[in-house]
Amino acid sequence: MRLLYILASYVLFAVLFPVLSLHRKTRHGLRQRLGFYAEGELPARGPGPTIWMHGASAGDLLALSPMFGPLRARFPGCRIVLSTMTNSGYMMGRERLAKQVDGVVYAPYDLWGATRRAVKAIGPDLLVLEYTEIWPNLIRAASRAGGRVVLTNGRFSPAHQGKYRLLFGLIGNPLEDMELFLMRGEDEAERVLGLGAPGERVVVTGNTKFDALAAADQGQEDGALRSALGLRVGERVWIAGSTHEGEEEHLLAVYRRLLEAHPDLRLVIAPRYIERAGRLVGLVKEAGLSVGLRSKGNEEGGQVVVLDTIGELSRAYRLATLVFVGGSFTTRGGQNILEPAGQGKPVLFGPHMENFRDSVQVLVGRGGIQVKDGEQLYRVMTELLAKPETVGSLGELARATVRQISGASQRNVEHMANALAKTHPSVPPHPPTAPNHPSPR
Numbered sequence: 001m002r003l004l005y006i007l008a009s010y011v012l013f014a015v016l017f018p019v020l021s022l023h024r025k026t027r028h029g030l031r032q033r034l035g036f037y038a039e040g041e042l043p044a045r046g047p048g049p050t051i052w053m054h055g056a057s058a059g060d061l062l063a064l065s066p067m068f069g070p071l072r073a074r075f076p077g078c079r080i081v082l083s084t085m086t087n088s089g090y091m092m093g094r095e096r097l098a099k100q101v102d103g104v105v106y107a108p109y110d111l112w113g114a115t116r117r118a119v120k121a122i123g124p125d126l127l128v129l130e131y132t133e134i135w136p137n138l139i140r141a142a143s144r145a146g147g148r149v150v151l152t153n154g155r156f157s158p159a160h161q162g163k164y165r166l167l168f169g170l171i172g173n174p175l176e177d178m179e180l181f182l183m184r185g186e187d188e189a190e191r192v193l194g195l196g197a198p199g200e201r202v203v204v205t206g207n208t209k210f211d212a213l214a215a216a217d218q219g220q221e222d223g224a225l226r227s228a229l230g231l232r233v234g235e236r237v238w239i240a241g242s243t244h245e246g247e248e249e250h251l252l253a254v255y256r257r258l259l260e261a262h263p264d265l266r267l268v269i270a271p272r273y274i275e276r277a278g279r280l281v282g283l284v285k286e287a288g289l290s291v292g293l294r295s296k297g298n299e300e301g302g303q304v305v306v307l308d309t310i311g312e313l314s315r316a317y318r319l320a321t322l323v324f325v326g327g328s329f330t331t332r333g334g335q336n337i338l339e340p341a342g343q344g345k346p347v348l349f350g351p352h353m354e355n356f357r358d359s360v361q362v363l364v365g366r367g368g369i370q371v372k373d374g375e376q377l378y379r380v381m382t383e384l385l386a387k388p389e390t391v392g393s394l395g396e397l398a399r400a401t402v403r404q405i406s407g408a409s410q411r412n413v414e415h416m417a418n419a420l421a422k423t424h425p426s427v428p429p430h431p432p433t434a435p436n437h438p439s440p441r
Helices: 002-022 058-074 087-100 112-122 136-144 158-171 186-194 208-213 223-228 248-261 274-286 313-317 338-342 354-363 374-385 388-405 408-421
Strands: 050-054 079-084 103-106 126-130 148-154 180-183 202-204 237-243 266-271 291-293 304-306 322-325 347-349 368-370
Touching: 002 112, 002 136, 002 158, 050 058, 058 079, 058 087, 058 126, 058 148, 058 208, 058 408, 079 087, 087 103, 112 136, 126 136, 126 408, 136 148, 148 186, 148 208, 148 408, 158 186, 180 186, 180 408, 186 202, 208 338, 208 354, 208 408, 237 248, 237 313, 248 266, 248 274, 248 374, 266 274, 266 313, 274 291, 274 304, 313 338, 322 374, 338 354, 338 388, 347 374, 354 368, 354 388, 374 388
Parallel strands: 050 079, 050 126, 079 103, 126 148, 148 180, 180 202, 237 266, 237 322, 266 304, 291 304, 322 347, 347 368
Antiparallel strands: none
């Protein structure tokens, strides 16, 4: 049955090769995609194990990234090789993650020869596959070469269960060659068990994506930044973070109405793209409000402060009484709501959170409030500003929720250590910790 898959994959590749070799999105890295890695493209072996981590796209690589630190700490001297399928993933890996890993390459096509060449070149002691990256030839090649194959953030769509069963019935079940299935939630664990994964190898550890989103330093309030923003101690502050074009007009209208009952309320707007700061200053003035720029220390003492610097939003969230996260009143699909929640702040956001559905499922009712429009935002903020004790309790609930859902990366690494200990006596097993996160449905 495996021979059927090998033959079918080569036939399909032969049909698609002219397109793959000519199309700009697949032409780049073709040599590596065929399993050939030139000298210098892969790191030299170190004293520790070689860990090959694979994610299909840029988003998958970011979900893997919170495990880099725990892996380094758990396996001193290890080398981490990151692979991906897409050009955008490769470029993002090279630009943003290269300093945290030892190499970034294109993954091989799932051809018998390409995967064997890649496994021989990289020599993984541990192959970590992200999400649903089940590639039978790659899994078999790594397993036969002595590597342990692990799935992290595992998820199998219920809509595709029948297709998986049919495919595995035709080509043989690749799950049998895998050592561990570290699943996001109980539903996902049930599905992978239904596909034939051995029960003793399936563990629910949570979603490392939450670790990445909640990774902000949750330090003390930043007095220096407060001064630079022109904010006084004791003032209530509304921070609108990562706002996009088309949102600020609604937020400014809400703010003007709030000032009628709360004249001491200050508004800090952090545009997603700071090059829009000048335009934003104009919008504030058109709304009849005074405005200042953080880069100039808000020397005007404006009611509204535009945060026009890079890398300070997380610190600014510590100063907030309430937070609104942008990209959610437009069709941008939202922005990171877990970061301010982890700072202990109630978080409000609009209806368009398509890119952060998991975060919404976890946070709504636990310190996060979704509003449908500016009118509802005004009503909710009016109610919260009148009840400081509610604001405090919602903030603590948000912080506790982020703590509960965090930690999947560390749990995954502990289970990986146990898997490696079976073939590497120098790696002592670690007693795994149980997940304590609410599982999003």
